[in-house]
Amino acid sequence: MAELITYRDAVARGLAQELRRDPTVHFIGEDVAAAGGVFKATKGLLEEFGPERVRDTPISEEAILGAAMGAAMTGLRPVAEIMFSDFLATCWDLVAVEIPKTRYMTDGQVSLPLVIRTANGGGLRFGAQHSQAVENWAMSIPGLKVVAPSNPRDVIGLLAAAIRDPDPVVFFEQKSLYPTKGEVPDGEIIDELGVASTVRPGRDVTIVALASMVPRAVAAAEELDGLGISAEVIDLRCLVPLDTTTVIESVKRTSRLVTVEENPRLCGWGAEIVSIVGEECFWHLDGPLTRVTTPHIPLPSSDALEDEFLPSVSRIVEAAQKVLL
């Protein structure tokens, strides 16, 4: 049996699955308990698990992540919500300096099984301080695992994998995906981190996408079909660990690559993929390795501008056509 649910409801369902299974899982954040989250993605958790395990915090991002870190090193498996991923900048010391480095600096004495959940990216006309896709920030830090699901089923499976993982994971939920729906099977769902999925097979070009760029890449592939171009779409699902094998195997068959990233251009994750493919598949290539990204600008608020600058289906189609010229 399967059920059609939203990405938003999948978050609550994934958290509930793990809170039910493991009493050491605790969930904290701003407005997450009584209010059910500003995106209503955590509705019902307080009612089922009570105020000790699902807990509202003050607006203190450092205190939230500090609490998660100290608890993780002493026996809990905390999940901490940072309401918008842009706010990671206010607790960047915890994200970039404390949490990822402590296991290493103590030579393995300290384990940090914790998850930072955060609403990432644009599409909701919130303006530059509530819209940036910052997955590349997290990816650049040794010691963090980075996950970004594209659909409700993966939200549950990857969230479960992130919570059960013994290392710190930053879990990016793309906020424009919250109302989108997808089929979710009954029963427990648990995935493995670092496994990409080929969501659409194809022969002529490999399109690698993440989170909200996946449905756009799929729509582009459908359009390309009509133009006689067979595109393979890979949903990366995780940036760390990175499933380079799936990408490389695909490019070896198609001999062309387009990456579709929501993050701003410079040092986006696509650059890393392009560099790996350039080094390891060079002799298989028949076209330029091409990146479609948001330009290197803060994201503007106006719907007209936001739609212009986030990678669109038509920009993906054009990029794929160009690498096939």
Added chain:
Amino acid sequence: MSTTQITEATRDLSSEEQTRLGLYRQVVRIRAFEERAYRLFMEGLVKGTSHLSLGMEAIAAGFGEAMRADDYTFCTYRGHAHTLARGTPMAGVMGELLGRASGVCGGKGGSMHLTSVEHGAMGSYAIIGAHLPIANGAAWSAQVRGSGQVAVCFFGDGTTNIGAFHEALNLAKVWNLPVVFVCENNLYMEYTAIGDVTAVEHPAADRASAYGLESIIVDGNDPDVMYEVATTAIERARSGGGPSLIEAKTYRHGGHSRADPGEYRPDDEVAEWLTRDPVPNYRARLLADGLDETILEDVEAQAHADVDAATEAARAAPPPQVQAAYNNVWADGGSSWRN
């Protein structure tokens, strides 16, 4: 946790005398260790930087003796004293200072990041204020698990002006966490006097009321005082009474770090604080109260012997293997980020 070893000579001491001997043992060991660390730094054997607690030993001693073996210590880069005070073996600490494989962190931490989880030394943090919220987390976990453990978090006067200090105190109070915050007010940040950049006279204590906490200022150079205030605050935390914030007034004998001569400090201020040196003063007090000098001499001889042995062990230890740099990024022991 008393570190006093019961011997022929100390068997007949009262329990209060045992405690005070434990405190003396702590300050003497930390003093001997820090003096050696300074010498090894000047010899070029301790690389990078190091921040000593010379003159500030009584704070670590008081808490070290008052804490339960499974309580948690969170401290700063000025953390040799607190790490040793929890019973971490000197050889492992010295090995870490010298960047050897025998160090408590295998040479990957260094002087500023001493950690020994098995002794409750949960890390030395070198970003100002970072560890106050983290100590809250350990206290929260203890509260959830009902373990009765307490987290104690040490930091400097300069740390009271960073946001994390304020966020942590508020959350600790709101969640009624079993945590004790201890401000080691040595009057200076690195080179700037705390009074020059702080809105209130007592950087920690004057902020306490903003978080519903009692304002506590104590003589951080008096081991008896530190033991008492530590015991009270830890008991309060353990019994569900919530957090405390303690401001302990103290002074470092040397500079902030490395070879800093501390010349920004007025001579008369330095001279005045040197008369309040916790080690000789405590020794004199114990003698005046009737403790046998030979017992104190034994403690001193043992401390110096331990420092000598730790130094020899660290000098003889090999450097870390190059491969170790790739270990322990992840829980699987490795550092792989792709397949």
